[in-house]
Amino acid sequence: MTLNIGHIKYANCTPIFSALLDSPACSKYSFVGGVPSVLNALLRSGEIDVCPSSSIEYGKSPGKYLLLPELSISSVGPVKSVLLFSRLPMEQLDGARIGLTTDSDTSVNLLKIILRKQFGFLNDMERTGLPLAEALRDFSALLLIGDAALRESMKFHGLHVYDLGELWWRFTGLPFVFALWLVTEKTALGKPNEVAALWRELVQAKERAYGTYARIASRCAERSWMSEEDLADYWRIISYELTPEHLKGVDTFFGYASELGIIAERPQIRLFSPNLSE
Template sequence: MNIGEISYTNIIPLYYYLDRERLMDQGVTITHAVPSKINSLMEKQLVDIGGISSFSYGKNAENYSLVPDLSVSSFGRVNSIFLFSKYKIDELGGKRIALTSSSETSVALLKIILDRFFRVESSFQVETPNFEKMLGNYDACLLIGDDAIAAFRKRGTYHVYDLGEIWYQQTGLPMIFAVMAYRNEMETQKGSLLSYVGKSMIESKERCQRENFVPVIERVLTQHGGTFEFWESYFNGLNYQFSGEHEKGLNLYFQLAVECGLLKTMPSILKFSYK
């Protein structure tokens, strides 16, 4: 079994306390990459379970199922998915926007927000994430994860929009950016191992929450800098559950993606049943 681990700080709590030695002893490998890469590897059957973009799940829902009670979500500001713009968001009609190559969920979310909530049509181009180059060549840019956090610190006078905040203001529902999904054949091929990995991720999340994310923050400080207060606020502002409200939010996201022509059909949400 190969586990896909998104190389962004926001998802660390789901992996932090995994017993990696035990997993290695059972033949498990772990692949680290940005969300779009994990999405692609899972579609190619090179990753069996992992954190993937919600949009990627929507495209592949007939082949994937969800580990229950796990996500990277927000009820409002997510603080790591930003649109940086030279113009106010309702003035972006006809403007050129650079989209990060690291994301699928947030790219689709921005298109939904502009089309459905602000009724503006822009042109889009996917680019390697680079704050200065993107805004040197485009009217606005979308960045996610650690790239977005770094750019926010040097945002200057640009207009900055948190996509999680806009989604919540417009819908009253959480925005689910990533889910923990697995390929369906894992249930028959590696059922007991799948169950162990899923339960371990839930236990890791719950332990991190009990500890108020302090060990996670101490690690992130050594890797990314910043202040303890910033990262404490950041992790406590994220939501790692997957409840009925999350399912409503994800279904609305999928519905609007279909209406905008970003998804072909409405996906169904299937979750693993632990025995």
């Protein structure tokens, strides 16, 4: 029975997906590409079964999903690819109008929490698909994520650039989990053995990727715009784990999101148990 897997084609997902696609086991799966916000919607509707999905998606609909253990896309400090580009220094952003990427849900809400809870700011925020230079004619700052953020960070703009992973770390001392590997509860209940097999393959792919960043960088599509050395360095700062500290970070994020009315309540974290499928 085929599992439909959401494939975020951002550089931060390249190591695990490269290692997974190198495995003969991947022929059992169907991969659906897209940006996080699109794949969140597909997972929500049941059109895909499993995805490294925006953390806030679980917070909004915890009854729909289970978390795959030991897997995430996280930062423990700077993340390099979730960046606020600003014409003004942070201390002058209170009340400013801020543009938000259309590609993300978690990072958008992380920015809202940081500005409100860490700095005490109130801001007018609006989604925009405008490129950076155009957006900053209308907004004081623009939040970009993923490859767009990486690409812009490599240019000289004369702008203030704030890394949201670093801001969260300074605020809480905890990892920030940008994406959780979510499986729909329907799939977990209906195909437990298949989900358990995929989970084992993902964990193995993660472990293989850790030792082969240089090789992955030498043949990935991103090398057309980012050096192999910079790609490997970028992947080394990302945490692909889901430890108790990571889960504490998730719970803290959900707590603040609940306080700001972003989600209805602080959800209970529910993990898929591979052993129960055997």
